[in-house]
Amino acid sequence: MGGIVDFEVRFPSSRARVQDMHADSGVSVADILAVTHTAEFPALGEHEQAWELAAEAARAVLARTGVSPDDIGHVIYAGSGEWDLPFWSPAAKVAGELGIGRAHCFEVANFCNAGMTAVRTGLNELALGAAPYALVLIGDRLSRLVDYTDPDSKALFNFGDAPAAVLLGREDCAFEVLTSSMRTDPSWADYYSGDLEDSQVLMRRRGRRQGLGDAYLENFPARVDDVLTALGRTLSDVSYFLINQGDKGMHERLLDRLGLPAERSVFSYDRLGHMGGSDLLIALRELTDHKRLETGDLLLLASSGMGFTWGVTAVEYRGR
Incomplete structure (x- = not known):
């Protein structure tokens, strides 16, 4: 069936902080920590975009494995469907940045299950096509979807961001x-x-x-x-x-x-x-x-x- 050849995760430079959530929402620090279990965690900053971090992760994977962009037949961008820009293809954008010019580029929206759905989709595509590799990009922007002024959204206060890239192949798989x-x-x-x-x-x-x-x-x-x-x-x-x-x-x-x-x-x-x-x-x-x-x-x-x-x-x- 094939599997995961290599992968990379990129963390944003900014942090979501419980003290800020407390100040914005009025929810006690103790109640927020019962959700987050940590005082701060990685989250996209004002000028950071998920697709750029996903592209960085993919670039690192391709450099480490030595896989040519021409050998990638599919680029699949996975997440919630709320991308960095509306009515736009982040899969195509990343492919262009990486010089991947022969691939079918598309998106998969299945929220936090999207990454594994994209892995399954990519492996099915490899079974049907001629290209030896597929690239899955995970570009959730969860922290951007949370209203920290809303106490009823407390259960979502642990949402952070960590764009990633997964290289799929038929052979030489780590997993x-x-x-x-x-x-x-x-x-x-x-x-x-x-x-x-x-x-x-x-x-x-x-x-x-x-x-x-x-x-x-x-x-x-x-x-x-x-x-x-x-x-x-x-x-x-x-x-x-x-x-x-x-x-x-x-x-x-x-x-x-x-x-x-x-x-x-x-x-x-x-x-x-x-x-x-x-x-x-x-x-x-x-x-x-x-x-x-x-x-x-x-x-x-x-x-x-x-x-x-x-x-x-x-x-x-x-x-x-």
């Missing part, structure tokens, strides 16, 4: 993608939506429907069962279970539901916010940088996005 399972429960479609205020789109929670946490605890284990059944494996074969860093309590409850110890996951809440689709790449980088992986390790990557969608992708570490 072979084995299978994935994704499912959307459309009954949650209107739980969040955006308002346009002063030329800025801001996320708003609609109503007070209960049960989203239960939906997470139902859907993620079901997706885990799907991929393990497809592989003929069990949870005892899983070396690490990684998940978007959106809710630490949910992360812990899910591990408990699956019967997995915290040591078989990665927690970055103490230093980073929720970095959207890049959360899983940050966790993978931590595992590789600290040499916690061995060739043949099976990892499950769990991602979710508004809609609500839940996905689990199984990868095998092939070593580097």
